[in-house]
Amino acid sequence: MKDPIIKFDKVTKRFGKVTVLDELDFEVGQGEKVTIIGPSGSGKSTVLRILMTLEKINGGVVYVGGDPLWHERRSGNKLVDAREPHLRRMREQMGMVFQQFNLFPHMSVLRNLTEAPRCVLGLSKQDATARAEELLEMVGLNEHADKFPGQLSGGQQQRVGIARALAMRPKIMLFDEPTSALDPELVGEVLNVIRSIGAKHDLTMLMVTHEMHFARQFSDRVCFFDKGKIKEQGTPEEIFTAPKEERTREFLHAVLNPDE
Numbered sequence: 387m388k389d390p391i392i393k394f395d396k397v398t399k400r401f402g403k404v405t406v407l408d409e410l411d412f413e414v415g416q417g418e419k420v421t422i423i424g425p426s427g428s429g430k431s432t433v434l435r436i437l438m439t440l441e442k443i444n445g446g447v448v449y450v451g452g453d454p455l456w457h458e459r460r461s462g463n464k465l466v467d468a469r470e471p472h473l474r475r476m477r478e479q480m481g482m483v484f485q486q487f488n489l490f491p492h493m494s495v496l497r498n499l500t501e502a503p504r505c506v507l508g509l510s511k512q513d514a515t516a517r518a519e520e521l522l523e524m525v526g527l528n529e530h531a532d533k534f535p536g537q538l539s540g541g542q543q544q545r546v547g548i549a550r551a552l553a554m555r556p557k558i559m560l561f562d563e564p565t566s567a568l569d570p571e572l573v574g575e576v577l578n579v580i581r582s583i584g585a586k587h588d589l590t591m592l593m594v595t596h597e598m599h600f601a602r603q604f605s606d607r608v609c610f611f612d613k614g615k616i617k618e619q620g621t622p623e624e625i626f627t628a629p630k631e632e633r634t635r636e637f638l639h640a641v642l643n644p645d646e
């Protein structure tokens with residue numbers, strides 16, 4: 387892989403005495419679309435939350451765009467714990483979409499999209515609004531700009547969530563089970579939006595999902611996580627048709643045949 391935009395170098399994450407990520411090595415290339423699959427508790431969300439600077443790490447180094455995320459370089463290239471301004475600069479390169487949408491409930495759809503570009507990036511009201519309107523058009527919600535999140539369906543709320551993340555013009559989009567909280571008939575509209583933004587080739591996308599059919603056609607690479615490590619990874623073809631590891635086969639069998 388040339389120039390990974392994301393690199394986990396022997397990253398360890400513990401919650402109390404429980405080691406959730408165990409010296410994890412993981413890379414994502416510039417523009418690559420990667421899906422993470424794996425059993426509950428295997429550390430999938432933790433990987434995304436570390437990238438979004440929502441969880442600190444206990445060991446190793448995470449790099450984003452070649453710069454350490456949780457550290458700053460001091461003289462002699464020594465790495466020290468990062469301070470807030472560094473974390474903020476690094477965080478701006480990433481957008482995250484959550485399972486539970488996490489919209490601002492007391493703000494209109496439009497303001498959900500303009501708030502961070504105005505407050506964090508310093509965009510004028512006019513520029514932020516123009517950007518928001520373009521994104522709402524893209525996710526098919528331009529007629530809902532003045533509504534509040536509570537007045538929208540789950541699928542519509544999640545499309546707002548995606549547009550809101552994109553409004554910051556991130557280089558990397560992180561999705562944590564973006565369709566798991568949706569009624570089955572609303573899943574398709576959200577996956578379609580994700581598919582269409584995936585067509586922007588420079589956007590790097592890292593997604594945790596249980597939508598195996600989508601993962602198969604969407605990703606360049608699928609990573610199967612188990613107990614805080616990558617147990618197996620490969621092209622969708624390799625993982626879904628000829629997994630090498632017994633644990634991967636077991637997991638795929640269970641998720642693809644939930645009624646057995």
Ligand SMILES: Nc1ncnc2c1ncn2[C@@H]1O[C@H](COP(=O)(O)OP(=O)(O)OP(=O)(O)O)[C@@H](O)[C@H]1O
Nearest residue numbers: 401402404406424425426427428429430431432433
């Ligand atoms: N804030 C926290 N405090 C304590 N333990 C936590 C915390 N967040 C996560 N964990 C634990 O870390 C482990 C990994 O959690 P994580 O959320 O990354 O799993 P996951 O693979 O995303 O699972 P799921 O498919 O259920 O979402 C789990 O055992 C979880 O209980």
Ligand SMILES: [Mg+2]
Nearest residue numbers: 430431432562
């Ligand atoms: Mg999770």
